[in-house]
Structures are given as structure tokens and as C-alpha cells.
Amino acid sequence: MEGAFLAAQHASEVRLIYRGPELVRPAAVLLDRLAAQPSIEILLNTEVMELVGGEAGLRAVRVAGPGGDQRVIDVDGLFVEIGADPRTAIAETLGVDLNPETREIHVDRMMRTNVEGIFAAGDITDGSGPLKQTVTAAAQGAVAALSATCTSPKTAGAASSTNAGSPSPQPPDDWDSARIAVIPPRAAQGPGE
Numbered sequence: 001m002e003g004a005f006l007a008a009q010h011a012s013e014v015r016l017i018y019r020g021p022e023l024v025r026p027a028a029v030l031l032d033r034l035a036a037q038p039s040i041e042i043l044l045n046t047e048v049m050e051l052v053g054g055e056a057g058l059r060a061v062r063v064a065g066p067g068g069d070q071r072v073i074d075v076d077g078l079f080v081e082i083g084a085d086p087r088t089a090i091a092e093t094l095g096v097d098l099n100p101e102t103r104e105i106h107v108d109r110m111m112r113t114n115v116e117g118i119f120a121a122g123d124i125t126d127g128s129g130p131l132k133q134t135v136t137a138a139a140q141g142a143v144a145a146l147s148a149t150c151t152s153p154k155t156a157g158a159a160s161s162t163n164a165g166s167p168s169p170q171p172p173d174d175w176d177s178a179r180i181a182v183i184p185p186r187a188a189q190g191p192g193e
Helices: 002-008 028-035 089-093 134-149
Strands: 014-017 040-043 047-054 057-064 070-074
Touching: 002 014, 002 028, 002 040
Parallel strands: 014 040
Antiparallel strands: 047 057, 057 070
């Protein structure tokens, strides 16, 4: 949805094309803002079937709406936003708690999960609420890395004992023995996804 708001600042007409019957992930405030934006048309139950080119590049998109009816929409540009459905199969297998409303991995402010030694960061977590941006994911990654290096079998709980008024957690003397696993997006999808 953020792309539609950005495009509406520069274009006279914006069409938000969505395959599902309703927009389910955005926060209520974003839905209200979307409804108040007269230059954005929402096309639900609609799928892009074809990009139609012309001499100068992209000219139109062919879409299939409810019931399979197809039409061509003239466009000057196209922005594709990927979905934000978290792939949590591996985390669930490990017993990590998920936020019951968003199905994201639930973390505390130090990016710890409910399972000792497992940290999570980025868009897959509920750590930054609805704000899903590269900068917040990177910041969460830094916090998770610090938390992981400050937690070892000898110092477990040291990072959890810190609070807003305490000094930042410091890596333990044996920080180089920390084991950290990074799962790239493809591997994180789990079997059959």
C-alpha cells in the first residue's frame, strides 16, 4: 500500500490491484487513509495477466477481474510490491511463539524469542509493528546480533537483565564461541512453500 500512496503524490490516477477479496494486512489507519485518497482506485479480486508494450515501453496492463472478465488498463508506469506474509514454518517447528494476529515471530525489544538462544529480526517479526522497511529490518538485525553475542551458556540472561536505564549489554569474554545461524529467504520458506 505504501507504493500506492507514493505514486498518488505524483500521478493523477493510481490503481491498486489486489488478488484477494479484501485488503487484510494493512493497519486500520492505512485503510482509512486509502479510502480518503480520491486518486487511488482499488481493484479487488483482480490479477495482472499481461504487460502490454508499445513503441515507448510499457503501455498497459491486461487484468482479469472477478469472474474472469478481462480488460486493458492504460498505464504510464507499474510498481510491484511483494507480499508481506511471513514464512514461519521453521520457527514454528522450533517452538517459537507467533503473534496470533499477524502470524509474525513474536520478539522482545532485544529481538529474543520465547525459545532461549533463538533471535529473530526483520519483516518476519512483530518487533517494529506495521513498519516494514529496510532500515528497520537492518536495525533489528544489529540488535539481534548484539543480543546473540551477549548471550552464551556462561552469560545467559545477562542481556535480559538490561533495561532502558542500564548501560548497553556488553559481549561476554567468550563471545567468539557464539554460534549464529542465518537463514536466507528461500531456505526460510520451509518444505512445500
